[in-house]
Amino acid sequence: MDKKELGAFLRTRRERLRPQDAGLPSGPRRRTPGLRREEVAVLAHISTEYYVRLEQGRAPRPSGEVLAGIAAALRLTGAESDHLHVLAGTAPSRTGLHRRDVRPSILALIERLPKTAAFVVSAVYDVLAWNSLAAALMEDFAELAPRDRNLARWAFLGTTDTGAELQESTHGAEFRLHVVAGLRSALARYPADPVVRGLVDELYEASSEFARLWERHDVQAVQMLTKTFRHPVVGKITVDCDSLTLDDRDQCLVLYSAPAGSPDAEALALLDVLGTQAGEFQQ
Structure with missing residues (x-):
């Protein structure tokens, strides 16, 4: 699990979303771009504290169910969802070096x-x-x-x-x-x-x-x-x-x-x- 990269990835995906993309009112008092952390947590059906710790790189490895909820909340594409699982350490990973020999x-x-x-x-x-x-x-x-x-x-x-x-x-x-x-x-x-x-x-x-x-x-x-x-x-x-x-x-x-x-x-x-x-x- 790459906690630092996972947190940064979640933050950038959250900040690119507009409230209306998730069916939420935009409101006049938003100081930061995108959704609030607590809004993502609600949409993903997890606690705000746990989601905040994920973005800060302090949380333990999330389950596949949690990741699926976060992917849905952040409107991730298939490729982005796969990347999320790689960063979280829940996807099969390639160890060692990338291959250079061509079949x-x-x-x-x-x-x-x-x-x-x-x-x-x-x-x-x-x-x-x-x-x-x-x-x-x-x-x-x-x-x-x-x-x-x-x-x-x-x-x-x-x-x-x-x-x-x-x-x-x-x-x-x-x-x-x-x-x-x-x-x-x-x-x-x-x-x-x-x-x-x-x-x-x-x-x-x-x-x-x-x-x-x-x-x-x-x-x-x-x-x-x-x-x-x-x-x-x-x-x-x-x-x-x-x-x-x-x-x-x-x-x-x-x-x-x-x-x-x-x-x-x-x-x-x-x-x-x-x-x-x-x-x-x-x-």
């Missing part, structure tokens, strides 16, 4: 996918595997050190340690929200993994935007359905973005494709022919 069948799959840029990311947004079209569209990851293949560093720090820049996307703000939410969930699942904690600490210290978003305690962002790149060879290219969770290794398979016959599909086909040689035209 061989997935490696074979991404190479066989036609006209699709495909890559696999770890729980901390390290690019672990990719096909040639992904390298042509985004970056030749083979030319980068493993540490520099991290999309979270790219999103908030702009470049890798080698100075290489990934292709610019017009959806950077949305992706940064995804990164923060994903890393917060990963840290809850792997509290003893020094790589996860180290990356969060690095970004928190180096990026004021990351620090601001981190303090929101969000664990779910709006799903990105499309993404637009500005490529130096083919110009603006918009792709459909599909993300498939690989539960057994806590990884994600990301697929970029375009509707058949569209200008974006033609641009992808051109990049597929050029391959990573497209990088020669970036000067």
